[in-house]
Amino acid sequence: MANALVSVQILPKPAHGEDVIPFVDEAIRIIQESGVKHQVQPLDTVMEGEMDELLAIVSKMNKRMMELGCKNVITQVKVLYQPEGITLETLTEKYR
Template identity: 25%
Template structure:
């Protein structure tokens, strides 16, 4: 199990407001069935590396379909093999 932070930045929108471009992305994330947590600057998801990469691809397609002319994607993946990894576990101090 891996935990990843995904951030998509639509460019070429003609406006500083990007909510309309990100709502279809959030629909894709919600429908993925992966455990996720929306944060102010990105979304954290939990799943296999393969599931996460498939999700990023679907998010990329969704934001372009929403009309973004360009998209920058930031992806950080934490994948451990020595013990279970969860969103909650990473939140503990």
């Protein structure tokens, strides 16, 4: 069972003032290709899995923004670490 939920919002600053949406799409693609369970939401994406793996994905997202030519990137991360296990549904099922 997963031991963490990580909410990530990435705010890249493209070098030439381009639209940020293609960069955010690339960051989401990295999450999708990782195979971790996740939910894309309007202002962030929440991932479910092992904390170390999820934080490595966040790192990969930031490095990819630099590869694409961004000047910098601000990444907001929230982590719920619960060694006995946690799922996305645990926190949201009563609202669905």
